[in-house]
Amino acid sequence: MKVVQFLPSLELGVTATLALEFANELVKRGHESLVISAGGPLEARFRLHGSEHVNFPKISESVWSLRHKSRLRRILAELQPDIVHTYGRSTAFLTWRALKREPAGSRPKLVPLVDQYLSNSYFNKGVACGDGIIATSQGIAEHLKKSSTRFTEKSIEIIYRxxxxxxFDNEKPVASQWQLKLLNSYPQLEGKNWWLMPGVISASDGQEAFLHMFAQAAAQRDDIHGVIVGRLADNDLRYLKKLEALAQDLNLGGRVTFLGERRDMRELYATSQLVFHLAKEGDESGKYSKEALAMGRPVIAYSDGCAGEVLQKYFPDGLVRRGDMTALVELSLNLVSRPSTLNSQDFSYAVAADKTVVFFQGLLN
Structure with a gap:
């Protein structure tokens, strides 16, 4: 089976990393893996593991992207893939338009991946016209079907990222040198129980809710310290400044630390008392909850998102109703239970790839 993954770029981030790992799994299974994108830092790693990369202009949700339609059609005609797996509405829309006039029996199957709630947009049509759709949670699949009749008869497969x-191997110990180095850099963390808030720093990832919750909890406990970790969305320094100002307004000076983007998430999970996943509804994949649970950490998350679906199975004690700040604070202060042992294989790249390949093969058959 020849699979093309089409995404805007290979910049460091969740989407490109997901595409990279899936490409690696395809090659391991003997399938042909190709990637179309504007390139980026991860391009060399795709090639290293046996995938072919085709350069393509970076596109966005704009009618101007349609000027690349003929170019994409020529590339796909040359590559002759069985599947075109798209990431984001813009790539799905352009692929649909490029293949629209091709005979149904000879064109590749279009399979968009949807990892968030889709707002109303003309570009949704590219997703709706896919031969099959992969949703990264039950909630996203249900939202698709409710949002438009175009989706009700589509084959939507739920495959968690x-x-x-x-x-994220819980059995590996945390090196004492790592903790010593961290405390030397951030002495305010020493002797405190860390409440970890991982995620992209953006208005949709829940840092503001975390700060409001932590302010109330910190007023009742002196032994806790908030740790916010993650990269800036679109290098938006203004939003980071807004969060830092909010922390000051909530009298959290010295009680919350912004660590920025880190490459030691395994150690941070392992040494935190609690992990929070408070992204806005429909704007998260449950990634951080899975990682924290794999490390044996208790997670608190809203009950209506992908993270909530994960916790419902593995750690229901950590669920809280969205918008109920009082319940969120109380649960954070009183949660003493620990997750049952998570079979992390359930969320491995290999399992996700197996399910995706089976779905692709079903569409081809």
Whole structure:
């Protein structure tokens, strides 16, 4: 089976990493893996593991992207893939338009991946016209079907995003040198129980809710310290400044630390008392909850998102109703239980790839 993954770029981030791991799994299974994108830092890793990369202009949700339609059609005619797996509405829309006039029996199957609620947009049509759709949670699949009749008769497969189970191995000890180095850099963390808030720093990832919750909890406990970790969305320094100002307004000076983007998430999970996943509804994949649970950490998350679906199975004690700040504070202060042992294989890249390949093969058959 020849699979093309089409995404805007290979910049460091969740989407490109997911595409990279899936490409690696395809090659391991003997399938042909190709990637179309504007390139980026991860391009060399795709090639290293046996995938072919085709450069393509970076596109966005704009009618101007349609000027690349003929170019994409020529590339796909040359590559002759069985599947075109798209990430984001813009790539799905352009692929649909490029293949629209091709005979149904000879064109590749279009399979968009949907990892968030889709707002009303003309570009949704590219997703709706896919031969099959992969949703990364039950909630997203249900939202698709409710949002438009175009989706009600579509084959929508729910496949949770995988995590790197080699990296998030709970049985590996945390090196004492790591903790010493961290405390030397951030002495305010020493002797405190860390409440960890991982995620992209953006208005949709829940840092503001975390700060409001933590302010109320910190007023009742002196032994806790909030740790916010993650990269800036679109290098938006203004939003980071807004969060830092909010922390000051809530009298959290010295009680919350912004660590920025880190490459030691396994250690941070392992040494935190609690992990929070408070993204806005429909704007999260449950990634951080899976990683934290794999590390044996208790997670608190809203009950209506992908993270909530994960916790419902593995750690229901950590569920809280969205918008109920009082319940969120109380649960955070009183949660003493620990997750049952998570079979991290359930969320491995390999399992996600197996399910995706089976779905692709079903569409081809």
């Amino acid at each position: 995988g995590i790197n189970i080699r990296e």
